[in-house]
Amino acid sequence: MAKNITPKEKNFSQWYQDVIRVAELADNAPVRGCMVVRPNGYGIWENIQAVFDRAFKKTGHENAYFPLLIPNSFMEREAKHVKGFSPELAVVTHAGGAELEEPYVIRPTSETVIGHMYSQWVQSWRDLPILINQWCNVMRWERRPRLFLRTSEFLWQEGHTAHASRKEAEEETLLMLNVYQEIMSKDLALPVIYGEKSMNERFPGAENTYSCEAMMGDKKALQAGTSHFLGQNFARAFDISFQNRDGEIEFAWTTSWGVSTRLIGALIMTHADNDGLVLPPNVAPVKAAIIPISDDDEKLKDDLEPMAEAISSRLDRALGAQATKIDRQYHIRPVDRFFHHLQRGVPLRIEIGAREFAGNLVRIVRRDTSEREMVSLDTIESRVKDLLSDIQNRMYKQAYDFLQKNTRDVSNFEEMKEFFASKDSGGFARAFFAGSCDDEDEIKSVTGGVTVRCMPADDDTRGKCVFTGRDNARRAIFAKAY
């Protein structure tokens, strides 16, 4: 167990911060609540961007860029939207040496300014759908910031689409929820429960919100992505109207959906251990660290480094550019060099010493299980690919088992309170629910923070509400959440 990390069983929140520090993922910025995403953290974000971006494009979306600043008056056009976001806004009052006539806010999200542009781009049903995504920074001033989970500035993508019919917009909302869920499972090794949000947890201005909910190592839920059906609310506020096939003028139906750098927090709290970070190979910036080891400088220069370089370029060709990294930290002990990559969550360590050189072999060590094996250079590409795919699958399975083990059906409110009160239980409580916003508030206050996370989309069984006793209630997942 690493000495520079608080064990997660002892203090989960300190452990989380320690992992970020030792893996050099991020630092606090000299700006309240903001973060600096260091290269090791940003490399993960680049890979997360790549897998999502590919899926967005495959489903017909294009990227664009809208302005950072939003006129204050835009925010006020949608009543719930401004109410939800105004406490978190950062405001620009001066620019170019003078006071502005109307202050601008830094975008907390871009429905308003994008709505304004769509109103100019849409005239006829032929201009629809508009399927646009934006990768950018947004700002929501945080009182209690936590790196990656809640920061005043964060990076994200926000998809914004406009459609000619309610049905099409609803389908888009669910399609993107599904894209999120698939990528989180497949590439981030994050099993998630996905479904509709309760009324209390809807996006300000949305008619309906859906989310993916993941279970963190402390059994709390983390909302990992959201997809909103905005109805005609923003279309009305910004006059996104069009002439339909029958020549009538209608408002468009819009959606928005987003995932953020919060996903890096989810990766840490799902997969990291008491030695540091453990990364799913599909989003690991470095998939294998190649480590030549010898006390003999000449041996290093003549044999081991050339061998490391040959392996590196072979594997980069097989796995993608920059998939491997050669470690040249000869001034520290081999064990410390191993630990360096282990703490950073690099899936595979490839060690090369004199013996390996002589035998045309390498020693490969897995980050997730610490298993080691000798692999012949002849088969290194295929063996490394198999190992990475095995690590990816095993990490998903481990997280999936954890989620299953800590999810329980509860049939009445007493049982639910008990589930969340005991130190040994807690997690996701599955129960039927048909309560009001006030009921949700009461549950939250009585249980010390338990909320409805979502109503799973793939579960349409009905039953008696755990709180009100009403029949024909939908199944919901309750949990404490980040």
Added chain:
Amino acid sequence: MAKNITPKEKNFSQWYQDVIRVAELADNAPVRGCMVVRPNGYGIWENIQAVFDRAFKKTGHENAYFPLLIPNSFMEREAKHVKGFSPELAVVTHAGGAELEEPYVIRPTSETVIGHMYSQWVQSWRDLPILINQWCNVMRWERRPRLFLRTSEFLWQEGHTAHASRKEAEEETLLMLNVYQEIMSKDLALPVIYGEKSMNERFPGAENTYSCEAMMGDKKALQAGTSHFLGQNFARAFDISFQNRDGEIEFAWTTSWGVSTRLIGALIMTHADNDGLVLPPNVAPVKAAIIPISDDDEKLKDDLEPMAEAISSRLDRALGAQATKIDRQYHIRPVDRFFHHLQRGVPLRIEIGAREFAGNLVRIVRRDTSEREMVSLDTIESRVKDLLSDIQNRMYKQAYDFLQKNTRDVSNFEEMKEFFASKDSGGFARAFFAGSCDDEDEIKSVTGGVTVRCMPADDDTRGKCVFTGRDNARRAIFAKAY
């Protein structure tokens, strides 16, 4: 000639705006001086990012992300820096519902906040070099904004490196200048003159600035990228110090370098024509538009669309994901469909009608020369690749010839004035120069805006200064510039 575009000979500046409009590259945002980069424009930016990013990583750089906001006090630590940027700053005075104790500025560039972080990351010579790049938005309030060329917010990359010696930092500055120049030539088909800036044109706080200067269609220069040797100025201001190999404490040597969405402006003003945009294939979001043509719906559905889809997936496999786009605008005339892609600068148009279907052929039309040819499906991948590479090379050559044709050696100031005074001449004047900042100011004022663009790095001939008559002056390029 397109009716919706002002001819460039008539009004170059209106032509530029018209091309942006018809190609749907960008719109003015509802925020003063800011722009919305529309999908057609952003797709170009994504490809520009990809080619530069690959080169940065190949030369050992990693990406990271630093905060959008910078404490006002940071700006003030480097005297020339704050003087240079303060007229252009946007200032955040309120956040989270309260007035801030210290205002933040939106980054106009990030030397200061990055310097602050580097001072925490660097202790020993072993922590150096730091080779980091950031892709982000920045803000410099503009009085006379022009889409892509000068906007209050723009997208860019800023590389920031720290080194243990002057020599190494100087080498880095030139290395990145070279990377810029190579990519601009190879991928953007932009021939550039690259070299050192004169004193008047240095980055505020830099010891030395280098730039790539391209010639636009109106013979004016556009600074397409810059690379700065910052000496120890920012290291001193932010205490980036380290223990060297001899155990002494020293300040680090830093560099910074950047290119921005301005490059899209450069592409337009170099390659576009009176029909609209013309894009170099290496950065064109869509490399070929596939256009099935028939009045017969059944023919389209049964024969032409399946053929278009087969061609699209074959070409996407050969050229990269989403390299082709199938045009299904059957409600407009074929000629308008052709024109749609032509105005957007798509390098190749692939037309499929009944005759082509029957003959297992396609008709391919080049955007740059309007040449057309019939190509058998059997060889379509290789022929399309050859055509794209030929277009890329031809576009570079055309721009290179234009640059050569409009560059002239001038040996005295009278000759220079004449060169820039005549409507038929103008362009780049090559002359020896050894003047002062005041001399530069005077030249600018006498000639109506001519400045020293750079002193070409690959030209070390010396001669008599065109303005002062001093001997042993360096060769410089003079031009009016954007």
